[in-house]
Amino acid sequence: MNYWLIKSEPNTYSWDDFVKLGRDHWDGVRNYAARKHMREMEEGDMALFYHSVNDKCVVGVAKVVREHYPDPTTDDDRWVVVDLMPEFKLDNPVTLEQIKNDSRLSEMVLVNNSRLSVQPVKREEFDLILSLGQK
Template identity: 50%
Template sequence: MNYWLVKSEPSEYGWDDLCKLEEDVWDGIRNFQARNYLKEMKLGDKVLFYHSGKTKEIVGIAEVSKEAFPDPKDDENKGWVAVKIKASKSLNNPFTLDQIKEDDELSTLPLLKQSRLSVMPVEKEQFDHIVKLSR
């Protein structure tokens, strides 16, 4: 199993939107590295859902429910892909970017080095650490 973090501006599409739908297509990604990460996602992989913008915090846990397929928004047929994710659970206490920056165990989290990337891998230990501290 792999672990991931996806980012979204909550005013455009937030955790509450995913929770209302329960499952949705994660599409519209137009970065080659993020696309490659989408292609690596496997059924059942765990996903941290991060709100970018003003709040900058991890707010929930989702799961990959369908592996990479052609992005339905790829009107120019350029090979972009999407996955489906489903909401698993909200974090009791959102885990903020400031908390991430202050935590030595999270110093290698890609979010800190590639802050503009909307899909990125997370190590299992880091995933577990974030979930534990958000209880």
């Protein structure tokens, strides 16, 4: 199993929007590195759902339920989507500030390349963020 972090602007597509749908494809990715990561996602992988821009925090966990296929929002066949389902919301959002201030997370891609919208996460980082987000 692999672990990921996916980013969305909450005023465009929030965790609550995602939960209301119950399942959705992750579209609109137009960065080659992020696309590479989406192509590596496998059914059953887990992803931290991160609110970018204003909130800057991990708010929930999603599960990959369908591996990559052509992005239906474009005619350009270079781009792909994956299908995700919400698993659970964190009790407490884990902020970017918390992540940056925790030396155990200093190697996390989010800390070193915060602009990448889909990024890998190490199992230890994933588990630590979950523990920080629980009551």
